[in-house]
Amino acid sequence: xxxxxxxxxxxxxxxxxxxxxxNPPVFEDIHFHIDKGEFVCIVGHSGCGKTTxxxxxxxxxxxxxxxxxxxxxxxxGPSLDRGVVFQGHALMPWMxxxxxxxxxxxxxxxxxxxxxxxxxxxxYLEMVGLGDALDKKPAELSGGMKQRVGIARAFAIxxxxxxxxxxFGALDALTRGTIQDELLxxxxxxxxxxxxxxxxxxxxxxxxxxxxxMSNGPHAKIAEIVEVTMPRDRTRAGIHHDPQYYKIRNHLVxxxxxxxxxxxxxxxEMFHDAKNPPLVRPxxxxxxxxxxxxxxxxxxxxxKQAINQ
Amino acid sequence: MRSIKLKAAVxxxxxxLLFIGAWHMATLPKESTSLAGANAEYAALMGKGxxxxxxxxxxxxxxxxxxxxxxxxxxxxxxxDKGIAIQLGHSLARVGLGFFLAVLVAVPLGFVIGMSxxxxxxxxxxxxxxxxxxxxxxxxxxxxxxxxxxxxGIFVIFICSIWPMxxxxxxxxxxxxxxxxxxxxxLEVNPLRKAFLVILPAAAPTILTGMRxxxxxxxxxxxxxxxxxxxxxxxxxxxxxxxxxxxxxVIFAITMIGVVGMLLDMIFGRLQQLVTYxx
Numbered sequence: 001x002x003x004x005x006x007x008x009x010x011x012x013x014x015x016x017x018x019x020x021x022x023n024p025p026v027f028e029d030i031h032f033h034i035d036k037g038e039f040v041c042i043v044g045h046s047g048c049g050k051t052t053x054x055x056x057x058x059x060x061x062x063x064x065x066x067x068x069x070x071x072x073x074x075x076x077g078p079s080l081d082r083g084v085v086f087q088g089h090a091l092m093p094w095m096x097x098x099x100x101x102x103x104x105x106x107x108x109x110x111x112x113x114x115x116x117x118x119x120x121x122x123x124y125l126e127m128v129g130l131g132d133a134l135d136k137k138p139a140e141l142s143g144g145m146k147q148r149v150g151i152a153r154a155f156a157i158x159x160x161x162x163x164x165x166x167x168f169g170a171l172d173a174l175t176r177g178t179i180q181d182e183l184l185x186x187x188x189x190x191x192x193x194x195x196x197x198x199x200x201x202x203x204x205x206x207x208x209x210x211x212x213x214m215s216n217g218p219h220a221k222i223a224e225i226v227e228v229t230m231p232r233d234r235t236r237a238g239i240h241h242d243p244q245y246y247k248i249r250n251h252l253v254x255x256x257x258x259x260x261x262x263x264x265x266x267x268x269e270m271f272h273d274a275k276n277p278p279l280v281r282p283x284x285x286x287x288x289x290x291x292x293x294x295x296x297x298x299x300x301x302x303x304k305q306a307i308n309q
Numbered sequence: 310m311r312s313i314k315l316k317a318a319v320x321x322x323x324x325x326l327l328f329i330g331a332w333h334m335a336t337l338p339k340e341s342t343s344l345a346g347a348n349a350e351y352a353a354l355m356g357k358g359x360x361x362x363x364x365x366x367x368x369x370x371x372x373x374x375x376x377x378x379x380x381x382x383x384x385x386x387x388x389x390d391k392g393i394a395i396q397l398g399h400s401l402a403r404v405g406l407g408f409f410l411a412v413l414v415a416v417p418l419g420f421v422i423g424m425s426x427x428x429x430x431x432x433x434x435x436x437x438x439x440x441x442x443x444x445x446x447x448x449x450x451x452x453x454x455x456x457x458x459x460x461x462g463i464f465v466i467f468i469c470s471i472w473p474m475x476x477x478x479x480x481x482x483x484x485x486x487x488x489x490x491x492x493x494x495x496l497e498v499n500p501l502r503k504a505f506l507v508i509l510p511a512a513a514p515t516i517l518t519g520m521r522x523x524x525x526x527x528x529x530x531x532x533x534x535x536x537x538x539x540x541x542x543x544x545x546x547x548x549x550x551x552x553x554x555x556x557x558x559v560i561f562a563i564t565m566i567g568v569v570g571m572l573l574d575m576i577f578g579r580l581q582q583l584v585t586y587x588x
């Protein structure tokens with residue numbers, strides 16, 4: 001087995017249609033890997049199966065075909081080794097903030113004393129800036145605070161890997177910004193391995209080491225892997241001043257707007273190898289003409305990779 | 310908010326006084342001149358009784374019954390003459406026992422059925438057929454098999470309380486938010502902890518609603534059941550007073566049934582508030 005921490009091989013998911021016939025697969029031939037300590041974002045249009053991939057990694061859903069291995073073990077069913085932050089925070093409204101986190105902590109370490117659990121939970125809630133809301137009920141918190149509790153709950157069980165399903169999707173831009181900053185700080189401090197779904201290109205660039213670009217479903221595949229080559233000590237305030245930032249951003253937007261739909265059909269297989277999606281580093285590309293104008297006569301992805309190397 | 314409460318209370322009081330006034334006017338004693346000679350003679354022979362028991366009792370007479378029974382609610386002068394509290398106590402004990410047994414069966418069974426779509430479908434036809442049966446229709450079977458009128462009364466309460474609780478528990482458990490179940494799954498929570506710490510609190514408001522409906526039905530049914538089996542209880546009291554043609558006592562008993570029913574409902578309303586969570 002290779003040294004990668006998480007390996008996904010030939011993953012495929014097809015949902016049965018109403019008449020019992022299988023639908024075309026939402027995604028197929030999904031291959032990627034994540035190394036320890038890496039922050040990987042996955043970007044793609046709605047309906048390409050991002051959440052399904054995350055659920056398969058979480059063990060909540062079963063893939064139609066393919067395997068996922070974490071730490072050299074096959075992913076079978078949910079596990080405390082993988083913490084999940086859900087799209088809609090998923091806090092239990094009848095438990096206090098502390099109770100919600102403690103529920104998770106007690107599941108991981110049932111032998112801990114009450115004081116130890118409380119201390120541990122309070123520490124993680126302080127980390128997300130909720131040190132003085134321990135005994136509040138989730139209904140008394142704002143959307144952003146609820147999502148922070150969800151993040152604290154996932155971190156508190158110290159999972160080997162964190163799975164985030166569009167955690168900031170429902171938040172307003174300001175709140176989202178502050179929580180992104182917090183997540184960035186926490187991840188930089190803990191070197192947590194993270195797999196995150198997002199719709200927000202800026203969020204992906206800010207947080208990720210690698211960004212997986214998915215083509216449109218059905219038959220969605222991983223089209224490209226974009227390496228974010230900017231130094232790791234990014235901040236939300238300073239990232240725009242990095243000359244690489246707009247190159248990467250343009251590349252991502254161009255993919256989402258123009259190229260994500262071109263990977264379907266037999267013709268696409270001629271220039272695209274799903275088993276080995278090209279790794280691109282748009283941030284390090286030379287100052288060529290803006291990528292957007294290349295929409296009609298763009299080079300095939302492999303060629304682009306060749307240019308990079 | 311406060312002023313609305315106050316206004317409502319004033320209007321309630323006015324309505325009550327209006328009702329009593331109308332009742333009083335409607336039951337004013339009529340002039341007994343219409344009696345023909347022979348009838349008057351007959352009436353005289355029979356004493357004043359004939360005049361007294363004719364017509365609906367006026368509010369004053371009913372008020373006297375209230376005073377008389379509430380002044381000494383715990384007396385016991387033999388099987389046919391017991392205080393109102395003792396009668397209500399017998400009814401409440403039957404309802405309580407039957408209801409408690411129904412909780413013991415309906416909540417765990419509803420839990421299991423709600424967790425499994427397969428069992429939900431398998432049990433559904435039985436529930437659908439048994440639910441609409443009037444609880445009193447079970448009485449002959451109960452009397453025959455259980456051979457005891459008291460136990461049969463409890464059985465009837467049991468059988469009528471079970472359905473709303475069973476259905477609500479199953480529904481509440483089946484419709485617990487997927488997200489919460491998924492949280493429990495990713496945390497590898499063991500089934501017992503999941504049942505008690507996630508599913509039960511999540512479904513508790515729905516389960517309590519079922520219990521509240523059940524208790525309402527049980528209180529409706531106990532009166533009818535006790536009229537049928539006799540012996541003790543508020544239903545028997547009503548029937549007994551009807552046989553005595555003591556309508557003021559019947560009206561008094563009806564009022565008591567209403568008040569106790571309201572109190573029971575309030576208790577369950579309070580319990581419901583306790584387990585309801587705000588999202």
